[in-house]
Amino acid sequence: STVAPGCSMPAKGLADAGKALGWKVTIADGKLDPSVYNAQIRAAAAAKADALVLFGIDCAPVKGAIEAAQKSGTKVFAANALDCDDKYAAGRGKALFDGELVWGPDNTDYATFTDTCVGPGQADWVIAKTEGKANIIQLRQDDSAGTRHIGESAHKRFEDCGGCTVTTVSYTGADLAAGKLQGKVSAALQKAPKANVVTVPVDAAISLGVASAVQQARAGGREILLVGQEGVPASVKLVKSGVQSFALGRPWRWTGWATADGVNRMFAGEKAVDAGFGFGSMDADHRPKADVYDGNDPSAPYVGNYKRIWGVS
Amino acid sequence: MSTTSVTHLPTDSQPTEPGTKVTRVTPMRRLSHIAERFGLVLLLIAITAFFALWPVTSSTFPTTANMRNILANESILVIAALAALVPLVAERFDLSVGAIVMVSSITTAKVVTQLGLPLAIGVLAGMLTGLVIGLVNGVIIAYFNASSLVITSGMSTLLAGVGSYLAGDTTLLGIPDSLAAFGNQYWLGVARPVWLLIVVALAVAYMLGLTAFGRTLLSIGSNESAARLVGLPVARSVMMAFALSGALAGLAGVLLLARTGSAAAGVGAGYTLPALAAIFLGSTTIKLGRFTVAGTLVGVFFVAISINGLTLAGADDWVEPFFNGAAVVIAVAASAILAKRRLGGTR
Amino acid sequence: MSTTSVTHLPTDSQPTEPGTKVTRVTPMRRLSHIAERFGLVLLLIAITAFFALWPVTSSTFPTTANMRNILANESILVIAALAALVPLVAERFDLSVGAIVMVSSITTAKVVTQLGLPLAIGVLAGMLTGLVIGLVNGVIIAYFNASSLVITSGMSTLLAGVGSYLAGDTTLLGIPDSLAAFGNQYWLGVARPVWLLIVVALAVAYMLGLTAFGRTLLSIGSNESAARLVGLPVARSVMMAFALSGALAGLAGVLLLARTGSAAAGVGAGYTLPALAAIFLGSTTIKLGRFTVAGTLVGVFFVAISINGLTLAGADDWVEPFFNGAAVVIAVAASAILAKRRLGGTR
Amino acid sequence: MERTPSSTVAPAGALALAGVTKTFPGMRALDDVTFSVAPGRFHSLVGGNGSGKSTLIKIMAGVYRADPGGTITVGPHSRSADGITPAWSHQAGIRFVHQDLGLFGALSVTENLLGPDMPRAYRSIDWRTAHHQAQSVLDRLGVPVAARRCVRDLRPAEATLVAIARGLRDADTTEVNLLVLDEPTARLPHTEVDELLDRLDALVADGQTILYVSHRLDEVLDHSHSVTVLRDGVHQTTQSAECLDRRRLTRLIVGEERGILHKRASAAADGSAAPILRVEGLTGGPLHDVDLDVRPGEIVAVAGLVGSGRTSLLETIFGVHGYVAGRVMLGGRPIRRGRVDAAIHNGAAYVPEDRARHSAFHSLGLEMNLSVADLHRYLRKGVFRRRQELRDAVSDIDRFSIRAAAPDTVMAHLSGGNQQKAVLARWLGQDPKLLLLDEPTQGVDVGARAEIYEQITDAARGGAGVLLVSSDLDELLHLADRVYVFDGGTPVACATGSDITPEWVGHTLFNSTEDE
Numbered sequence A: 001s002t003v004a005p006g007c008s009m010p011a012k013g014l015a016d017a018g019k020a021l022g023w024k025v026t027i028a029d030g031k032l033d034p035s036v037y038n039a040q041i042r043a044a045a046a047a048k049a050d051a052l053v054l055f056g057i058d059c060a061p062v063k064g065a066i067e068a069a070q071k072s073g074t075k076v077f078a079a080n081a082l083d084c085d086d087k088y089a090a091g092r093g094k095a096l097f098d099g100e101l102v103w104g105p106d107n108t109d110y111a112t113f114t115d116t117c118v119g120p121g122q123a124d125w126v127i128a129k130t131e132g133k134a135n136i137i138q139l140r141q142d143d144s145a146g147t148r149h150i151g152e153s154a155h156k157r158f159e160d161c162g163g164c165t166v167t168t169v170s171y172t173g174a175d176l177a178a179g180k181l182q183g184k185v186s187a188a189l190q191k192a193p194k195a196n197v198v199t200v201p202v203d204a205a206i207s208l209g210v211a212s213a214v215q216q217a218r219a220g221g222r223e224i225l226l227v228g229q230e231g232v233p234a235s236v237k238l239v240k241s242g243v244q245s246f247a248l249g250r251p252w253r254w255t256g257w258a259t260a261d262g263v264n265r266m267f268a269g270e271k272a273v274d275a276g277f278g279f280g281s282m283d284a285d286h287r288p289k290a291d292v293y294d295g296n297d298p299s300a301p302y303v304g305n306y307k308r309i310w311g312v313s
Numbered sequence B, C: 001m002s003t004t005s006v007t008h009l010p011t012d013s014q015p016t017e018p019g020t021k022v023t024r025v026t027p028m029r030r031l032s033h034i035a036e037r038f039g040l041v042l043l044l045i046a047i048t049a050f051f052a053l054w055p056v057t058s059s060t061f062p063t064t065a066n067m068r069n070i071l072a073n074e075s076i077l078v079i080a081a082l083a084a085l086v087p088l089v090a091e092r093f094d095l096s097v098g099a100i101v102m103v104s105s106i107t108t109a110k111v112v113t114q115l116g117l118p119l120a121i122g123v124l125a126g127m128l129t130g131l132v133i134g135l136v137n138g139v140i141i142a143y144f145n146a147s148s149l150v151i152t153s154g155m156s157t158l159l160a161g162v163g164s165y166l167a168g169d170t171t172l173l174g175i176p177d178s179l180a181a182f183g184n185q186y187w188l189g190v191a192r193p194v195w196l197l198i199v200v201a202l203a204v205a206y207m208l209g210l211t212a213f214g215r216t217l218l219s220i221g222s223n224e225s226a227a228r229l230v231g232l233p234v235a236r237s238v239m240m241a242f243a244l245s246g247a248l249a250g251l252a253g254v255l256l257l258a259r260t261g262s263a264a265a266g267v268g269a270g271y272t273l274p275a276l277a278a279i280f281l282g283s284t285t286i287k288l289g290r291f292t293v294a295g296t297l298v299g300v301f302f303v304a305i306s307i308n309g310l311t312l313a314g315a316d317d318w319v320e321p322f323f324n325g326a327a328v329v330i331a332v333a334a335s336a337i338l339a340k341r342r343l344g345g346t347r
Numbered sequence D: 001m002e003r004t005p006s007s008t009v010a011p012a013g014a015l016a017l018a019g020v021t022k023t024f025p026g027m028r029a030l031d032d033v034t035f036s037v038a039p040g041r042f043h044s045l046v047g048g049n050g051s052g053k054s055t056l057i058k059i060m061a062g063v064y065r066a067d068p069g070g071t072i073t074v075g076p077h078s079r080s081a082d083g084i085t086p087a088w089s090h091q092a093g094i095r096f097v098h099q100d101l102g103l104f105g106a107l108s109v110t111e112n113l114l115g116p117d118m119p120r121a122y123r124s125i126d127w128r129t130a131h132h133q134a135q136s137v138l139d140r141l142g143v144p145v146a147a148r149r150c151v152r153d154l155r156p157a158e159a160t161l162v163a164i165a166r167g168l169r170d171a172d173t174t175e176v177n178l179l180v181l182d183e184p185t186a187r188l189p190h191t192e193v194d195e196l197l198d199r200l201d202a203l204v205a206d207g208q209t210i211l212y213v214s215h216r217l218d219e220v221l222d223h224s225h226s227v228t229v230l231r232d233g234v235h236q237t238t239q240s241a242e243c244l245d246r247r248r249l250t251r252l253i254v255g256e257e258r259g260i261l262h263k264r265a266s267a268a269a270d271g272s273a274a275p276i277l278r279v280e281g282l283t284g285g286p287l288h289d290v291d292l293d294v295r296p297g298e299i300v301a302v303a304g305l306v307g308s309g310r311t312s313l314l315e316t317i318f319g320v321h322g323y324v325a326g327r328v329m330l331g332g333r334p335i336r337r338g339r340v341d342a343a344i345h346n347g348a349a350y351v352p353e354d355r356a357r358h359s360a361f362h363s364l365g366l367e368m369n370l371s372v373a374d375l376h377r378y379l380r381k382g383v384f385r386r387r388q389e390l391r392d393a394v395s396d397i398d399r400f401s402i403r404a405a406a407p408d409t410v411m412a413h414l415s416g417g418n419q420q421k422a423v424l425a426r427w428l429g430q431d432p433k434l435l436l437l438d439e440p441t442q443g444v445d446v447g448a449r450a451e452i453y454e455q456i457t458d459a460a461r462g463g464a465g466v467l468l469v470s471s472d473l474d475e476l477l478h479l480a481d482r483v484y485v486f487d488g489g490t491p492v493a494c495a496t497g498s499d500i501t502p503e504w505v506g507h508t509l510f511n512s513t514e515d516e
Ligand SMILES: Nc1ncnc2c1ncn2[C@@H]1O[C@H](COP(=O)(O)OP(=O)(O)OP(=O)(O)O)[C@@H](O)[C@H]1O
Pocket: B346, D024, D025, D027, D028, D029, D047, D048, D049, D050, D051, D052, D053, D054, D055, D056, D099, D403, D404, D405, D412, D413, D414, D415, D416, D417, D418, D443, D445
């Protein structure tokens, strides 16, 4: 969806890559509404698509649609999406994806990636920056499994930190659109007058009210680190302007190309390979050079590499 | 008073009234009258034809698989919309339909997966949950004479809390295959949820048009205090309308579970607005100004077909809402102009 | 006709009717009457007191900083709700308020950041956008005699498309400091948005209560065909109500931009339901059955205070909606019971 | 078809209509209507139910647009009949009191009276002055209503007076070319009617032109200078009132000799039979210690001035309101207070006074309005028999001479009198044991009135008890076997059979008030 650039940017990347491969790529916007995802996945299956790629849409809420798609011969490939055997899918879930993007060495899946890299990565930066004496307001969005993984794993790391205090504030996806976040964060900042860190599981939350609440508190003389995750263009801007203190940047467009490669391999009966795109820490000391973060070395010629591998030009 | 236009059959005997010259209905007038009443239906046919012929979608849209798929997908929304329709006929809004869909799908999922009870009990539990919630709405609204808008919107908020308490921030999986099969299998070439849709739509249409209960609801919607004074059981009927609405929403919830294979807090809540929008949209066609089953079906499929067609065409994500909204506004405005021109008089 | 409970003040002079012995108003009755009219207000006071005294929140809730924060935050919702209130007084729903909030905040952001025009022009552009959209709604609804529910819900869908077209996939940042400062700074110890809120609320209250335009809207809401018969400008007033509503929603959009410092597609759309809910909730207090500015304020802050208190208490995320919904349902049901007991009869 | 040549009683004057035609889908309500009204005249417009009177008035008000072709002239202002807007009408100096009053229930009397002309102070409404102005208008016209009250709380008669006051307000001060009143007296008791008509006469004496619609022929004959008769949308005649008498006028309206009322031969109700309704010591709301009974076959009338509690009595018996003391027994059994369903279950039927609010289902078809009180009759094995319902509707339409385009015409499209007939037919078709009738023939034309009386009498003859509230003295005298006169919520006098005379009723009504 457009409000979640973390889903729409890789989709664009995939579309570009698909063009290079001569595929017909159709992008469907799920509008953050599971019933829409369902309808669209089934529409794709009815249209006899060869493959279906999920960006930011987990298996669990659309299990029925995925099974239906697979039954009618459409392969389901997951990019940044959690499979039905995820730990936050209660019940006897089975892994359903036909193929998955590999997020690190040893076939790291997306859940492991978020649990070991994203959440802890965020936490580690906080701990390092505050020298283990962080007083954190952790915003948690637990109504979506992806953000819950990040929140939970970051929380664990904070607990291990020793000198850290954590206040949890939970919000829901609905709060975002109804503008309730700013009030909640302001309230939390009041409740924890000593807090010097605010973390969010996705950057979208920052521009939807968290930044303002934090800026207001800063205007009152407090020093607060605002820590995000994603590194979409908007947060690159915010990091540059100093509003956001840290973003765990991820190469979204590259993710799209890597997905295309994975799908290509899936058709060829191979497993996806680790694209090797870790993530970029952006903060005051490591300001991103470009306006869009897309891998640690922006000159990394991944497009050319993929085209070479695919044998197209 | 909304100026409802109704067919005035000029056939009636008007004995010994030489002055009453029945005006001749010109073909032009008749055509514009049809266009006005069936404007939305015609538009629905037009967009269907468009997507069937448009080269971009002509290979994917007009396939049996796709049509089946649209029908099966919308069955949930149709049933949710019919749930909202029942009290609306008696001029009561039900803003909690979506929340009930959600809570019942979670209930069924929990009963089946976590308590391990048989599927039938789970399905029953889901519908019963809906019924009970509807009953609570109904009792408060009918017997305490409270505003339906306030009570059901409050209830919807409350149920959001209940849903997230029950589901506990997880997605509930592990639905028995038989339920999933019901949601996804065909019978006589038609998906089973579609059969359910047909049965429910016919039942609701029958209930509203041809039972004393339905008549009572219509009368209440038309003039509530007059309904009281002719001895219609106003409070009881309103309560029952909400109970029925709740049970139908519960059924929609079970169907949602069957189709998606999972339940979670927040999933299903989004049905309220589309359901009401479909009913309102439907009230601008067939029987102008009245909330009907047929109109509701037209309303649902009008939106569904255009979304499906545009998805298949891979339109940019802004196109689809734009197209949809514009189509609704234009269709309704056009039929309103026609109505105005025809009625001429009544300003 | 919805049987809204009307206050029959027994103080009315009924000249030359000696036989009519007005039943004596006992202190008990009067108390229950107050409870019925001010039930929600009392509940608002009660929960405020509760959070102020509850040990868990007593150190954080009743602080100036927190109160300021609640007021400033809700200013956007209040203005959006007042926008929806204006046409509602004339019995027209505006379901596009949230969408207008979104589109105007995007427009202002684009004008200021991408076109680089001065802030004042940006603010004007935002409000003008709202005004124009409202005008389109109004013209179609008023002059084509179309259903406000259908047109504004269609418009809301359409605007979702426009918003995502304008904003693309990005969040628009880079708002001038002066605007952000307006959204977040204080004047005489009160946040500036709150001043705006006060001004707008007073203006709308004045407009509805003390101008010919406002009285015309009320008359239309009370009996539209009578309004036509006495020659009130029904169509024009309805159109202007929507235009005004649009402009106010545009203002809310600009304020949203000022508060959050960014604009994006989809943000702001969520205001429609809370705004309407606040108005409906407010109609159950002060002037029972009427949509008023004061009631709307009570409705907004009732919900806001409980969310704030529960956030401060660190409640689980299911508690807040549960509490909120339950409070609304119970408060309204209780005041309805009181009203019923007082009025006695059936009608 | 014979058409009296538009015998122009007066030269072109205050109002001239030429060739006004109005077609509704499927029916022509007005057919080439041409007549004129001389200035300073009290001009009556009469005709059967659905003959087009209200339609004509609404065209003049700019509510309906006439078919192209006609013209309407008011004083110096002239306009084609299809181009009239409410603004033009107001500007041309026409003021209206419409049949359905057209008041704003949620607003105060003041706002209803002053409308767009509320006094301003610094662009905003000056409420104090407004209430003051409104109250002085009310006082001047002798309307006993407080200006600050909410119109929703007014009783029908009070509301009617407020609507009339609104129409007359300007007439006293500014220049009004034409004052149009559409059945203003249908719901007024005759005492108020006299006062109103005196007031109108005084206005006419001052040069005001009045167009007056009423089904009460005595009012028409006693007060008007000239009369226009419409029949089925066709202009029959316009002539001076002097040449008319009741019989001639009736014939012009109905097209045949009919509707002349004679006192009903009292059905000599069986004095020994147990009363079907017995009210004992009923106290509650405006009622005090009311004792009365109605025997099978008996028509008992309740007379009283405005606010004497007649409507409250019927409503309380029917269970609309609860009560504090006493009891109500139907067919020998006490019924639960405040329960409409209990009353209906025990055979009571109620035709309310305020049709728009309490009995008409405007958005539903005529056939549904007729069947609504007895839906179960049409249920056979759970299926609703639509055809039967329509068949019954056709027979009711015939029996009560309801004029409608079709049996399923929307109620809102019927004329006022025809709606009233439908409401009566709804109950009379069902053989109720006790009929509670509150102003049952309001707005019903002379032709149909006789038939309705016939139906009511038949019901009584069939063993039903009838409790009738009527402000129409003729109706009361014609139908009643026994009359209670109410004052201050309690019966103060009672008369039976031949003791019921106009003199007695008038005397009791006024004396009882003067006592206090
Ligand atoms: N809005 C409408 N749509 C269709 N037909 C209508 C409408 N209004 C009136 N009619 C028809 O026009 C005819 C004339 O009605 P009108 O109200 O003018 O009668 P009327 O003379 O005032 O009768 P009454 O004495 O009963 O008030 C009636 O037969 C009625 O059915």
